[in-house]
Amino acid sequence: MKRLFAILILTTLIATTSCKKSAGQGGNSTIKGNVWGQNWNSSFTIMSGEGPAKDQDVYIIYGDETSYGDKISTSPDGSFTFQYLRPGKYKIYSYSKTLATATNPNGIIEVVVDTEITKKKQTIDVGKLQVNI
Secondary structure, eight states, rough: OHHHHHEEEEEHHHHHHHHHSSEEEEEEEEEEEEEEEEEEOSSSSSSEEEOOOOTOOOOOOOTTTTSSSSEOOOOSEEEEEEEESSSEEEEHHHHHHHOSSSSTEEETEEEEEEEESSTOOEEEEEEEEEEEE
């Protein structure tokens, strides 16, 4: 009887700890936002225009991962949506041009928003990511 009880406790423990899923796909929550682009000359002294950044790549990092888990392009109005997400922490980012420097010779930086989904069926709006294109 003691052995059966120990097996039951062990099985319950394994089942409850292995069912906890971390940030990522497989849920029913959504993260959305917009990317706004500004066009500058090469020295970033004159802006020639601005508006929704269509076809701009937007990336999502799930939890504590070190590289992105998914990438999408913005729609013509600059909007993006990552769907089917589980509760957890997320990083949303896109790339923006900037002046090249000795420490950043390619002149590209990340525009990052950290957010967290705390419950099922939640929609998070991260707002506007402003980038130089």
